[in-house]
Amino acid sequence: MDTRTPPHAVVVGVDGSLPSELALRWAAARADDTGSPLLVVHAAGDMPIASEIANREELRRLALTSGRKLAGHAADLARAVAPDITIEVQTHLGDPRELLLQLSEEAALLVVGTRGRGTVRSLLLGSVSTALVCHAQCPVVVVRDEKPEEEHRRPVIAGVDGGPSTGAVLGLAFDLAESQGRALEVVHCWQPQGSVRDRRGHAAWLRELSEQERSLDEVMAQHAARHPDVHVRREVVDEAPVSTLVDRSAEAGLLVVGSRGLSWARSVIGSVSRAVVERALCTVVVVRQ
Numbered sequence: 001m002d003t004r005t006p007p008h009a010v011v012v013g014v015d016g017s018l019p020s021e022l023a024l025r026w027a028a029a030r031a032d033d034t035g036s037p038l039l040v041v042h043a044a045g046d047m048p049i050a051s052e053i054a055n056r057e058e059l060r061r062l063a064l065t066s067g068r069k070l071a072g073h074a075a076d077l078a079r080a081v082a083p084d085i086t087i088e089v090q091t092h093l094g095d096p097r098e099l100l101l102q103l104s105e106e107a108a109l110l111v112v113g114t115r116g117r118g119t120v121r122s123l124l125l126g127s128v129s130t131a132l133v134c135h136a137q138c139p140v141v142v143v144r145d146e147k148p149e150e151e152h153r154r155p156v157i158a159g160v161d162g163g164p165s166t167g168a169v170l171g172l173a174f175d176l177a178e179s180q181g182r183a184l185e186v187v188h189c190w191q192p193q194g195s196v197r198d199r200r201g202h203a204a205w206l207r208e209l210s211e212q213e214r215s216l217d218e219v220m221a222q223h224a225a226r227h228p229d230v231h232v233r234r235e236v237v238d239e240a241p242v243s244t245l246v247d248r249s250a251e252a253g254l255l256v257v258g259s260r261g262l263s264w265a266r267s268v269i270g271s272v273s274r275a276v277v278e279r280a281l282c283t284v285v286v287v288r289q
Contacts (some may be wrong), residue, residue: 165258
């Protein structure tokens with residue numbers, strides 16, 4: 001598959017659905033905020049293997065023609081949102097998962113849409129969204145709709161646990177909060193390892209929590225110094241991370257989580273991040289370590 005990604009591009013997958021249009025608008029606005037080029041991508045899918053050779057070639061031609069028209073229309077919509085950004089368009093046959101994952105290797109951000117609440121259902125997304133969240137080499141944004149009148153009222157919520165991706169999560173969360181004019185709420189989802197039922201266990205719990213908080217405060221202070229206009233607050237939550245973050249998503253404009261964790265799970269990308277993406281009620285950003 002011959003693909004290329006403009007350096008530091010925001011890449012958005014489109015399929016002609018309303019959810020992908022919402023993703024397109026979000027991606028165009030982000031490209032405008034960051035001065036990045038926008039790459040609009042449509043993958044038409046694989047042709048049926050059982051088709052006769054002549055018919056197969058005709059199907060390929062029709063699919064590419066239709067795909068180019070769809071992607072061209074998407075580019076026009078993006079220009080309406082952000083007239084000054086640089087826009088490139090790519091249309092391909094083949095598996096959209098393979099295409100978007102390949103493009104993620106050089107992208108700054110990969111943006112896709114979803115349908116309503118609950119598990120992703122779009123023809124483009126479905127298993128595709130899961131593959132992107134699990135394997136993309138750049139941050140992935142799964143866009144959900146938000147009422148226009150609430151657009152700048154709801155905060156960015158960053159879910160962290162002090163693990164390896166905390167710095168990257170906070171960096172992007174601060175940047176998004178500043179560019180979108182939102183407050184930032186850092187929710188430290190932390191659950192101790194082992195028992196805290198006796199005095200010794202409780203003392204160890206307090207020491208571990210204190211160290212986690214000290215490290216988190218240091219990282220937050222570094223990002224806050226670079227984003228002095230962002231109003232930020234932090235809280236510690238000793239609760240299950242998925243239910244906590246999903247509950248908070250009802251009041252959030254944007255939810256940012258990491259692809260790997262420490263205290264919640266050894267591989268958050270296979271559990272917490274995916275569950276949050278599937279169940280959250282707002283747009284979710286999954287950040288690579």
